[in-house]
Amino acid sequence: MRTLLGSLRIQIPEQLYVKDPETTDLGKRIVEHSILLINELGFECFTFRKLGAAIGSPESTIYRYFENKHKLLLYLISWYWAWLEYKVVFATANVETAKDQLCNSIRTICETVKQDQNFSHINEEVLQRIVIAESSKTFLTKEIDQENKNGYFKNYKNLIERLAGIISDLNPDFKHPRTLASTLLEANHLQKFFGEHMPSITDIATQDEDLILFIETMTTSILNYGPKRS
Amino acid sequence: MRTLLGSLRIQIPEQLYVKDPETTDLGKRIVEHSILLINELGFECFTFRKLGAAIGSPESTIYRYFENKHKLLLYLISWYWAWLEYKVVFATANVETAKDQLCNSIRTICETVKQDQNFSHINEEVLQRIVIAESSKTFLTKEIDQENKNGYFKNYKNLIERLAGIISDLNPDFKHPRTLASTLLEANHLQKFFGEHMPSITDIATQDEDLILFIETMTTSILNYGPKRS
DNA sequence: CAGTTATGATAGTAATACTATTATATTTGT
DNA sequence: ACAAATATAATAGTATTACTATCATAACTG
Numbered sequence: 001m002r003t004l005l006g007s008l009r010i011q012i013p014e015q016l017y018v019k020d021p022e023t024t025d026l027g028k029r030i031v032e033h034s035i036l037l038i039n040e041l042g043f044e045c046f047t048f049r050k051l052g053a054a055i056g057s058p059e060s061t062i063y064r065y066f067e068n069k070h071k072l073l074l075y076l077i078s079w080y081w082a083w084l085e086y087k088v089v090f091a092t093a094n095v096e097t098a099k100d101q102l103c104n105s106i107r108t109i110c111e112t113v114k115q116d117q118n119f120s121h122i123n124e125e126v127l128q129r130i131v132i133a134e135s136s137k138t139f140l141t142k143e144i145d146q147e148n149k150n151g152y153f154k155n156y157k158n159l160i161e162r163l164a165g166i167i168s169d170l171n172p173d174f175k176h177p178r179t180l181a182s183t184l185l186e187a188n189h190l191q192k193f194f195g196e197h198m199p200s201i202t203d204i205a206t207q208d209e210d211l212i213l214f215i216e217t218m219t220t221s222i223l224n225y226g227p228k229r230s
Numbered sequence: 231m232r233t234l235l236g237s238l239r240i241q242i243p244e245q246l247y248v249k250d251p252e253t254t255d256l257g258k259r260i261v262e263h264s265i266l267l268i269n270e271l272g273f274e275c276f277t278f279r280k281l282g283a284a285i286g287s288p289e290s291t292i293y294r295y296f297e298n299k300h301k302l303l304l305y306l307i308s309w310y311w312a313w314l315e316y317k318v319v320f321a322t323a324n325v326e327t328a329k330d331q332l333c334n335s336i337r338t339i340c341e342t343v344k345q346d347q348n349f350s351h352i353n354e355e356v357l358q359r360i361v362i363a364e365s366s367k368t369f370l371t372k373e374i375d376q377e378n379k380n381g382y383f384k385n386y387k388n389l390i391e392r393l394a395g396i397i398s399d400l401n402p403d404f405k406h407p408r409t410l411a412s413t414l415l416e417a418n419h420l421q422k423f424f425g426e427h428m429p430s431i432t433d434i435a436t437q438d439e440d441l442i443l444f445i446e447t448m449t450t451s452i453l454n455y456g457p458k459r460s
Numbered sequence: 461c462a463g464t465t466a467t468g469a470t471a472g473t474a475a476t477a478c479t480a481t482t483a484t485a486t487t488t489g490t
Numbered sequence: 491a492c493a494a495a496t497a498t499a500a501t502a503g504t505a506t507t508a509c510t511a512t513c514a515t516a517a518c519t520g
Contacts, residue, residue: 019466026467042372047507060510061467068508136366142272144427153428160431176433176444182424183417183448190416191409197374198383201390203406214406218413218452225451256498277476290479291498298477466517476507486497 010082013151016075019065027065029055032121034072039126043073043134070138074152077135080127081155084109085162098170103216105166110188110212132189160185171223180222184215240312243381246305249295257295259285262351264302269356273303273364300368304382307365310357311385314339315392328400333446335396340418340442362419390415401453410452414445 014020021027033054038046048059048069066072091108092101113128139153147153163181167174174180191211194202204210244250251257263284268276278289278299296302321338322331343358369383377383393411397404404410421441424432434440 024466044371048509049507058468058470059508060469063509064466133370136370139428140363140366140423141274148428157428157431178431178433179421179444180448182420182431183413186420187413187417190412193370194409194412197369198378198387201387201408201412203408214409217455218410218448221451221455222448225447225454254497278478279476288499288501289477290500293478294497462520464517464519466515468513468515470512470514472511473509474507475509476505478504478506480503481501482499483501484497484499486495488495489493490491 008086010079010086011155012075012078012082013154015150016071016078016152017066018063021065021075026055026057026061028121030062030065031076032123035076035123035126035130038073038076038130038134043069043130043137070141073130073134074138074147076127077131077138078152078155079122080124080131080135081159083124085155085159088159088162092166098166099220101166102170102219105163106184106216106219107212109185110208110215112192112208132192135189136186167219167223174223180219184219187218188215238316240309240316241385242305242308242312243384245380246301246308246382247296248293251295251305256285256287256291258351260292260295261306262353265306265353265356265360268303268306268360268364273299273360273367300371303360303364304368304377306357307361307368308382308385309352310354310361310365311389313354315385315389318389318392322396328396329450331396332400332449335393336414336446336449337442339415340438340445342422342438362422365419366416397449397453404453410449414449417448418445 009022019027021031030051034046034051037051037054041050046069048062052059052062066075087108088105091104095101095104113125115123115125139148141147160178160181163185164177167177167180188211191202191204191214195204195206195211204214239252249257251261260281264276264281267281267284271280276299278292282289282292296305317338318335321334325331325334343355345353345355369378371377390408390411393415394407397407397410418441421432421434421444425434425436425441434444
């Protein structure tokens with residue numbers, strides 16, 4: 001992933017920030033420490049004041065980069081979706097069959113991120129934990145329709161679209177490629193969270209393999225079964 | 231459903247309230263109007279002060295029934311899970327095959343609630359909308375482990391356990407009945423939400439039938455495919 | 461080196477999430 | 491029927507949050 005992060009820039013909808021944090025050291029420090037602090041405190045207890053304290057700047061400075069903490073979260077989660085989409089692109093490049101492409105994509109999505117590819121100021125491992133615990137809060141709001149219209153969820157949609165494309169390649173008759181894509185993406189988060197915090201309602205170990213098996217089986221079986229005119 | 235609500239009481243973990251709201255008129259008014267107000271404002275903008283204004287009582291009175299708005303939400307969502315479990319029990323009673331039991335359960339879970347069975351102070355139709363948009367906020371918090379230990383999610387777990395039981399009856403070899411149960415339950419919410427607010431990433435019409443078809447197909451195909459030693 | 465821009469330091473405001481106090485109803489026991 | 495207990499109303503107060511505003515200074519830019 002070194003080359004990826006070295007040469008390609010993760011594109012974030014510019015409506016999500018006031019000033020692009022990638023353009024300054026301070027901006028990068030804001031992003032870097034917001035990830036650590038949201039993970040540590042949870043989004044509800046996270047405040048710009050605390051973030052300011054963590055980086056030694058007043059909260060008013062952070063407002064020059066992000067309008068509010070909700071948009072900062074949207075920014076971080078958007079970053080993750082774009083990053084994940086690139087990982088999926090790489091994982092499916094030069095792969096012959098759509099079946100293998102889908103398996104590789106699922107594996108990419110479900111694999112717990114390991115720290116080692118962390119060359120930028122963004123700690124992807126911690127960011128993934130934020131995505132698992134906080135990402136649904138970005139859209140489960142009363143402002144969803146307006147924010148969706150504003151393009152805040154573009155990167156999420158792109159990822160779903162890409163997965164749906166692979167699904168359709170594998171089975172062009174399948175009627176719900178997008179629904180399946182978003183279901184498997186979110187099921188991954190949900191089950192990871194339950195595995196860690198409500199183990200009694202999971203049958204899945206905390207290792208990745210078991211969850212990948214479930215999601216792979218679910219996906220391939222619905223695609224095999226779905227169009228079969230029996 | 232008349233008899234159900236008339237004779238059976240929905241059991242809510244008593245840790246969720248300070249004083250049982252079912253025991254007084256005021257308590258019922260608090261519950262009734264909290265449902266309407268959370269639906270109207272969204273959970274973030276909902277406050278005890280506004281709820282007090284809606285029922286003509288000071289906010290301090292509401293604190294005598296619920297410790298805070300998070301616990302009030304937990305109470306409402308718990309109520310829904312218990313209610314849904316009873317609906318599943320009725321929908322599967324006297325049904326011969328596990329296959330039909332599962333189909334009836336899925337139908338019960340996925341059907342959009344219609345207002346007519348609203349005999350109590352609880353408007354189940356509106357409550358279902360709250361469940362769709364807000365229920366994941368009950369567990370996606372930093373306090374999850376403690377709250378889980380305290381039994382706040384008992385009713386949710388009961389429902390998952392019941393569904394998992396039916397799934398296991400249908401296919402005793404299937405390794406992930408709980409995971410499948412929680413996945414289909416939450417996928418239902420997610421897709422209903424996306425269908426209404428982010429239609430571009432769904433292939434599912436806003437009618438129930440299409441979503442039920444997807445979830446039924448997903449469930450039955452993984453159960454057919456899963457254990458098949460091919 | 462003047463002018464712009466970014467940041468720091470500090471203050472202020474309305475709203476939120478409570479807690480506390482006291483007065484007044486209402487219910488309950490005898 | 492009346493005292494005692496309890497529930498609710500009315501009101502006030504506090505720390506924190508989510509901002510907004512102002513001004514000084516530092517840093518970069520033409």
